Amino acid sequence: MSRILPLTPRNLNAARHRAEHAPTPEVREAASRLLTEHELAVATGRPLHRARPRPAFRTSRPSPLGSRLTGFLVGALALLGFLFVATVLWAHATDVAETMRQQASAMRGM
Structure with missing residues (x-):
């Protein structure tokens, strides 16, 4: 209202x-x-x-940085987080693949 x-x-x-x-x-x-x-x-x-006026209800405070800069920073943080997770998963996958190659070559030598 x-x-x-x-x-x-x-x-x-x-x-x-x-x-x-x-x-x-x-x-x-x-x-x-x-x-x-x-x-x-x-x-x-x-x-x-x-009669006193009722206080207006505000859903949120505006960002002090501005909406565009805040969106950019959130997006950049999300991209960095994704790259970190992808790097860790890639390192794990290559480590597992190398271990499996070593085990396979050791089993061939038996």
């Missing part, structure tokens, strides 16, 4: 519930209609001039 609401959704439901069971018929009638948050707050007597 782009506008700041005077009531949170939970407080709005509580205000509607209290208004539905209010002792005066005017407030009960007002609660039976579909009211905006402002109308319901006025009907239930909430002091809107003292």
Whole structure:
């Protein structure tokens, strides 16, 4: 929602519930209609001039390096990690192949 609401959704439901069971018929009638948050707050007597805005919810902080540089650094790190893993696997495979060649030549000599 782009506008700041005077009531949170939970407080709005509580205000509607209290208004539905209010002792005066005017407030009960007002609660039976579909009211905006402002109308319901006025009907239930909430002091809107003292309402504090709800804090905006931010999903994440922007990167101090900028989105392009951050993406580049993450990509470079991923590439280096891939190259490291590929190098270790290649060294292991060549070592295993050399060991198997030595074993085969030793078995031929028996």
